[in-house]
Amino acid sequence: MTNTMDAMRRSLTAKAALVLGLFTVALAAGCGSQTKTVTVASTPPAPTTSTATTPPASTTTTASTQTTSETTSPSTTRTAPEPSFAETEAKPATGASSAAAVLRSRGYTPVNTSEYRPQQTLQVLLGARTGSGEQAFFFLDGRYLGTDTKEPSAKLAVVAQGDTEVAISYSLYRDGSPTGGQQIVHFQLNDGKLAAADPIPPAHASSGLSRN
DSSP states (O other): OHHHHHHHHHHHHHHHHHHHHHHHHHHHHHHHHHHHHHHHHTOOOHHHHHHHHHHHHHHHHHHHHHHHHHHHOOOGGGTSOOOHHHHOOOOOOOOHHHHHHHHHHTTOEESOGGGOOTTSSEEEEEEEETTTEEEEEEEETTEEEEESOSSOBSOEEEEEEOSSEEEEEEEOBBTTBSOSOEEEEEEEEETTEEEESSOOOOSOOSSSOBOO
């Protein structure tokens, strides 16, 4: 009887030891899988490195942009002189008052200052002198050139004028009488020199027509 009880105790003890061993193995296995899961979950610290390198790149870009702006900011066109065609203004032609002063300095009085056209290259202004007659005074861009003839004429009139040409009408006389009509003479500017394109009537004539 005693031997039987001892055998049963040993059998129970062995079973209990077996069960305890299996439980320990299972627990150890469970702990091992938990350790593996924790290890996998704690792996991604990589984004921290990527995020840490981003700000320096942004700082470098800003610095280069600032350098470019400072390099290109000084503009030479703001301080450059105006082109020559904008700096040089065309000299205005001498006005009628200045031309009239030229006539007065030679003893003549302007007949009609409105006939003087400063916008033309060739200008003309008729002058009269008491007891002598009339003469045509020519100007090139406001610069005095000279008169139509050396001696004055009895009566003159400007009948047409352009930029480089003026047509003057001479009243013709026969034996001191203004019965000879008129003769038109064209004065032309050629290479800066003024010349008559038509014959100028003589100042005096014993026979025939003259301008006095």
